[in-house]
Amino acid sequence: MYLMGQRDNMSNITTDFNYKTVEYNQLLNDFKALLKKNNLKFTIQREVILETLYNSDEHLTPESLHNLIQAKFPNLNTGIATVYRTLSLLEESEIVTSLSFGAQGKKYELGAKHHHDHLICTSCGSITEFVDEQIEDRQKKIADALGFKMQDHSMQIYGICKNCQIKE
């Protein structure tokens, strides 16, 4: 059985969430259905957007996703506008989720990953994923105590990463 992430033996913090909770073929079928629903054609350009997101463990800006696609499939000439439009569509249907970087825009990742929170470096834009069982538990207790039916949560911690602190 797959263990959820890598456990840090000092604490209950899990920091590796690369495991995908859905098979690629399933996701591709969902994507095809989504395109159909929106009267959009299933094209190879749109498929490589999904595939590249699926195979990346990074949180990607539309520009970095576009660069990856151009490097890997230069002959497809996938336009940046197609990347933007496809990402919005995927986000609306919750196949991908995004993190906001204020003026710098958004970074996207596949939704089909185990729940995790994020540490975001406001200097270099690097992202570290984590889950802390105590924080997860506290949130449930707070919602319960306030009679709130929690469905989901997201937590972003903004600051300066280790590397950027060294550079300063």
Ligand SMILES: [Zn+2]
């Ligand atoms: Zn940094």
Ligand SMILES: [Zn+2]
């Ligand atoms: Zn993430």
